[in-house]
Amino acid sequence: MTDSLDTRKMAMSGAEPLVLLDGISHAYPNGKVSLTELSFAVHPGEVVCLLGPSGSGKSTAIRCVNMLEPVTAGRLVFEGIDVTAKDVNQVEVRKRVGMVFQNFELFPHMSVLKNVAIGPIVSLKRPKAEAYDLARELLAKVGLSDKGDVLPSQLSGGQQQRVAIARALAMQPDVMLFDEPTSALDPEMVGEVLAVMRKLAEEGMTMVVVTHEMRFARNVADWVVVMEDGRLVEEGTPERIFEQPRMERTRAFFGKLEEQDGVLPTG
Amino acid sequence: MFDVFFDYRGLFIEGLLVTLQLNAIVVVLSVAGGALIGVARHYGGKIVRVVLGIPVDILRSIPLLVVLIWVFFASPMVFGTRYIDPFVAAVIGLSLTQGAYISEIVRGGLASVRSTQTRAGLALGMTRTQVVTRVVAPQALIRMLPPIGSQVAIGIKDSTLASVIAVPELFRQSQIVIGDSMQPFVVLTTLMVFYFVLVMIVVRLIDMLYTRVAARGAS
Numbered sequence: 001m002t003d004s005l006d007t008r009k010m011a012m013s014g015a016e017p018l019v020l021l022d023g024i025s026h027a028y029p030n031g032k033v034s035l036t037e038l039s040f041a042v043h044p045g046e047v048v049c050l051l052g053p054s055g056s057g058k059s060t061a062i063r064c065v066n067m068l069e070p071v072t073a074g075r076l077v078f079e080g081i082d083v084t085a086k087d088v089n090q091v092e093v094r095k096r097v098g099m100v101f102q103n104f105e106l107f108p109h110m111s112v113l114k115n116v117a118i119g120p121i122v123s124l125k126r127p128k129a130e131a132y133d134l135a136r137e138l139l140a141k142v143g144l145s146d147k148g149d150v151l152p153s154q155l156s157g158g159q160q161q162r163v164a165i166a167r168a169l170a171m172q173p174d175v176m177l178f179d180e181p182t183s184a185l186d187p188e189m190v191g192e193v194l195a196v197m198r199k200l201a202e203e204g205m206t207m208v209v210v211t212h213e214m215r216f217a218r219n220v221a222d223w224v225v226v227m228e229d230g231r232l233v234e235e236g237t238p239e240r241i242f243e244q245p246r247m248e249r250t251r252a253f254f255g256k257l258e259e260q261d262g263v264l265p266t267g
Numbered sequence: 268m269f270d271v272f273f274d275y276r277g278l279f280i281e282g283l284l285v286t287l288q289l290n291a292i293v294v295v296l297s298v299a300g301g302a303l304i305g306v307a308r309h310y311g312g313k314i315v316r317v318v319l320g321i322p323v324d325i326l327r328s329i330p331l332l333v334v335l336i337w338v339f340f341a342s343p344m345v346f347g348t349r350y351i352d353p354f355v356a357a358v359i360g361l362s363l364t365q366g367a368y369i370s371e372i373v374r375g376g377l378a379s380v381r382s383t384q385t386r387a388g389l390a391l392g393m394t395r396t397q398v399v400t401r402v403v404a405p406q407a408l409i410r411m412l413p414p415i416g417s418q419v420a421i422g423i424k425d426s427t428l429a430s431v432i433a434v435p436e437l438f439r440q441s442q443i444v445i446g447d448s449m450q451p452f453v454v455l456t457t458l459m460v461f462y463f464v465l466v467m468i469v470v471r472l473i474d475m476l477y478t479r480v481a482a483r484g485a486s
């Protein structure tokens with residue numbers, strides 16, 4: 001591929017992938033096959049967006065990355081280590097991977113500050129004072145320094161999702177996974193969450209983002225992976241994917257999105 | 268009119284103490300046992316769930332009166348003894364039955380915390396045990412408070428059934444007094460007021476506790 005649109009900056013620098021899905025397959029206990037030989041790489045500092053229609057396996061793929069779902073075949077390589085090997089401690093891997101959920105999943109019985117501090121306190125056995133200091137710092141970073149003492153249920157959806165991002169960041173992860181972080185939000189709150197994510201990306205955080213926000217994918221992603229039916233349809237830079245989609249199924253997917261809300265970003 | 272309470276004070280005081288003691292012991296045993304069984308059935312996998320479900324279902328379907336009489340008259344034969352103390356029999360019968368119901372409340376409470384909360388805990392690098400103690404159990408506990416309160420109230424009322432195996436609890440002592448004094452109206456009415464007050468105190472205390480933490484159970 002000599003196409004200039006298709007150069008992948010991080011890969012070109014010769015860096016090893018931080019996360020490598022190497023032909024992974026996955027099936028749910030009820031037998032439903034959700035991923036078939038899916039492969040893609042995430043390099044350090046890269047933002048990779050996963051796109052695809054509902055049911056294409058995006059959530060499953062992202063959950064496989066932090067081993068919340070067990071892969072049935074293929075290799076998952078994290079920081080150069082094959083973590084699908086039997087003797088790998090999944091808990092240790094998850095400590096290095098942050099995750100943000102569609103429905104926030106804040107812990108309703110804890111204050112906002114404690115939500116952010118709980119990971120370091122429980123998983124990393126950090127001293128409480130240190131964990132709370134970091135939590136306050138991170139709440140300030142997501143613009144919620146005055147909300148530490150309230151319960152999550154007293155916050156708006158956008159605020160809850162920003163807390164959830166702070167909670168994941170508190171583990172000081174090497175990579176952050178986002179599964180449709182704005183899909184459960186009222187339209188007026190989408191912007192504040194995307195702004196925080198954009199800031200993270202600019203700071204060089206490695207991110208894997210499942211999203212239907214095409215403008216975000218277009219402007220922030222370094223690499224876009226299009227999935228359908230548990231398989232990779234195509235991958236490339238956002239410029240290339242959005243401007244010159246090669247596969248009919250990608251075009252069909254974009255066409256449907258456009259029909260729905262007319263928001264396919266160009267240029 | 269209320270002379271009867273003074274005249275038979277020895278019987279009433281014994282009855283009051285036995286009723287309070289019996290219920291205190293039954294609450295502790297049934298909540299502890301119910302919690303153990305409920306947790307085991309929720310987290311123990313299919314075999315544990317099914318095996319422990321058998322005694323739970325049996326106890327929930329047999330009338331408490333029959334359980335009490337069986338424990339008192341029949342169980343000594345099973346264990347090769349001739350006699351079991353009525354108070355001990357009442358503790359066993361009531362705790363088993365109450366524990367069975369409470370185990371179902373505990374199981375339902377744990378199941379009511381959606382699995383995505385577990386995922387969120389795991390994603391933060393917690394172990395399964397940490398997820399249970401830090402994330403799932405506190406939320407489940409809040410939701411369990413009101414139904415456990417109701418079940419404890421039922422247990423207190425049902426403790427009067429222990430009178431049939433001659434446990435000298437308040438209802439049994441009252442019947443003795445009535446037989447002797449021929450004053451059913453004042454004794455039984457006072458007894459009703461007593462149970463009303465006792466149950467209301469317990470229910471209101473649990474309600475107050477729940478109101479304080481309810482916001483933390485919202486999700």
Ligand SMILES: Nc1ncnc2c1ncn2[C@@H]1O[C@H](COP(=O)(O)OP(=O)(O)OP(=O)(O)O)[C@@H](O)[C@H]1O
Nearest residue numbers: 028030032033034053054055056057058059060061
């Ligand atoms: N717990 C489950 N048990 C069985 N099948 C499941 C389960 N979760 C998802 N699936 C199925 O697996 C496939 C992939 O699901 P997944 O949630 O990964 O898709 P998705 O791309 O994230 O979709 P969406 O955009 O709707 O979130 C779908 O066909 C879905 O129905």
Ligand SMILES: [Mg+2]
Nearest residue numbers: 058059060180
């Ligand atoms: Mg999904």
